[in-house]
Amino acid sequence: MQPIIELRNVVKVYSSPAGDYEALHGINLEIYPGEFFGILGKSGAGKSTLLNMITGVDRLTSGEVIVRARGREVSVHTLGENALALWRGRTIGVVYQSFQLLPMLNLLQNVMLPMDLCGDYHPRRSRERALELLRRVELEEHAFKPPAFISGGQQQRVAIARALANDPPILVADEPTGSLDSVTADHIFDFFEELVAEGKTIVMVTHDHGLMPRFDRYVRIVDGQLAEDPVEEVAV
């Protein structure tokens, strides 16, 4: 089977007035369709940087990131800015630790927004779909509230619903449970496992090693390099 996401010798150097800083030193990584994949590491190790390389949110310095999804093989960093945005909107749902909902829109509109921007769904259909997604994350009754009126855990669920709006094959989450209590975090995790069971590929970053056992596979990243110990298979 071909990997859905493939990183080849990815190097990322941050340039600043203080000098250059190499955050990723040649990462090679393969992630397969339907995997629940973990990226672990301490704060500052380069986890977010790595995710940004996959989503195309940031440019890599050298190497290549290839994503095979929706019947298309894409070398992420050859795409222009607009093509990249559209491709990402359709292919990868992104979830951050800080939920990044738009405060002036209600939950329903927040979830509808990606469909509006990418244009894959008719407006009426996108509304139905957004309501369905909110029902899945058990927030249908709050659909018309602004994000500020619900709890952090609920906001994160809306963010996930939004990430799923265009029905992307890949979901990428950067410490999605980082600012949630453990019970709420567990709920999110359960939901992710459900999605994986439905065939989504999920790449999730965390610095919490206690979560290790719940991934299908994971890598540890230390100072911009994959740790010595090989990628571990976790028996489920």
Added chain:
Amino acid sequence: MRPRWQKVLSDIWDNKVRTLLVVLSIAVGVLAIGVIAGAYVIISHDMSVSYAAKNPANIEIRMDDFDEDFLNTLRDFDGVADVEGRRVFGMRARRVGDTAWKVLDIVAFKDFKANTINLLEPVRGVPAPEKGQIVLEKTVLEEISIAVGDELEVELPDGTTRRLEVVGVVLDSSTSAADFLAAPLAYITLDTAPSLGQPELYNRLYATLSEGQDDDAHIRAVFADLKDTIEKSGYDVGLTRRSKTHEHPLASIVNAVLGILMALGVLIVFLSSSLIANTLSALLQQHMRHIGVIKLIGGRNRQVFLMYLSLIFAFGVMALLIAVPLGGQGAYALAQFIADQMSFSLLGYRIVPISFVIQIAIGMLVPLVAGFVPVVRGTRVTVLQAISGDALRLQAGGPTRWERFQLRVTQALARRGIHVPRPLLISLRNTFRRRGRLALTLFTLTMGGAIFISVFNVRVTLNEYVRQVGNYFLADVTLDFERPYRLDEIRQYAMRLDGVTWVEGWAYASAEILYPDGTVADNINILAPPANSGLVSPLMISGRWITPQDRQKLVISEGIFDYYPDLKVGDTLPLKINAREEAWEVVGIFKFIGVEGILGYAPYEYIAAEQNLARRSYSYRLVAERHDRAYQKQLADRAAQAFRDWGFHVREAVPGLSTLDDASESLDILVTFLLIMALLTAVVGAMGLAGTMSMNVLERTREIGVMRAIGATDSAVMRMVITEGTLIGVISWGLAVVLSVPITYLLATIVSLAVFNTPITIVFTPLGYIIWIGLVLLLSAVSSVLPARNAARLTIREVLAYE
């Protein structure tokens, strides 16, 4: 609704203060332009149309008394369409029961129904008086509070009074259109004249031409023939005037004033667009994270760009909704005001399509242009910059040059033992942190201030000029008689009056200036004071003043340059005086308010002798020990009364500066307009400052929270913000002081060219500078108080949670 348009809508609705700020800044500019452009179109059209509609005389001749028979001989005159005769005489009048007298020019018609020239427009009551009745021109009501049905009391030369019933009010836009110093008019029938001590004869001839009514050369030619004929018939001709049918005599002045207002309007648009740019770039700064999120979930640049463009578009539409209806009303109100001042009527309220179009264009284009750069820059932000909130840090890099400079200055001061208070230091740093925004705010506030200050300078400049021109009217009372009296006799009697210190008899001659080919160029009034008179202190441009030995020599006002642009002192000028053509030498040229034609001075000694009036005069100037207006007025009354009692035939006694009061009054109207515009620019400036301050505060919410967390009190936070606002105000004042110099020169020159036809000496006054520093301090304090209060009200928790 699609979520992205919902977001645009929420951006408008949720931050109402910001929306209001942007909408108002657009609206101010649109309104200013709409009002001025609309008024301009209405005035420039209606002024000439309504002037022409009254069939204004192309030729007006003041002359010796003549009768209907003589008038009839002129009816078939070559090139003349129509002639009318009237009797016009000055008379003091008041409402029965009032104490103060006003001078009115009374116009007697033979038959109101036969009136075809200089038509009267009924305003109230009946437009045609019967015997013993009087109809007033509208401007009389500004001087005398009187209504239709009241009785008007007029004073005869012998001091007795008559009562006339006021039966109507009319508008006369032609009779004294060229002369805003003229006395108000009132109308009677010729058969009422005898009861006022006047003969039943005409003394003024009005004529319209059958063709070429707008051709100056043709009018001049017919006029010269007509005048020749009249003089050959044995009548003396006095002041004359020619005018075109389709051009209001004051059109050029009004257009110049509107032109200045228009320039200020354009400036306001300019300032308001800098305000819009400021607010929008702050808005996009605040929306950076939203833009990042939109791009993260699939938004393309074009979509983001369109969203913000529609936001701006919506701001423009809202501004138009406010400004367009208001602008239409305002335009008509301004036009009405000007029309009232100039005594003509408008053709009725209407929407001016062109100003409508201009307003819409400005309301749509200005925000789009002003917002283009901020929007393009804002939409270019990358997801990474936006999400990590790093955009600022990435752009700013290390400490700026200004920050390094400030650090060095602070350190240098500290070494000398001078410690700048920390809050002031923070204020200083904040003020200069956003240099683009600061520059725009300063620009707006500085322009507002500079114009404000300049308007005060222009006012003083105009008044000073009028005061200097007042030096031609230094006498406290001018006493005119119906017949000449001996100088010695009048002097003896006059000195008996309390307070009179000096008496002079003047002579007067009317003449025509000829072109070299012998055709008439213009009339000239030659005043002839004694050569050593101290009552005229002219503003000489070149040459010298009159001397007693001068024969056929004169000093002339610079209005002559209209006809002889290259005239120099020492040149001779062909004059037609007493029906003779003579060559007079110009010995000096002086400045004068030049609306009423050309003025000349020659010595009494020569003119009086030529008129066989040696040592006698019709007209006397009295000087009193006090020169205030009240005293002059009172002396004029006393003198008229006393001389009548002594048996002299007094025509009128006029207090010294009354004509100048009128001149200043009409200048004040102009200055008021300028001041309104200046205040508008100041308001735009203050709005800019308020916007800047609230943006600064908003952006520093986190910093303020930290300051409060480490113990800064509410008042310390407020003081910091207000200091910052005030600092900007003071800096803008300093810049405005500098900028006000060229603007004063520009404004004063444009105004004086328009009104006086000549550039005048610029005078500066501290008044504008003082008022503006007070105003700018107040404005900047007020416009930072609200943001400061908001800042102080934020709780630490709110602030630290702020994103």
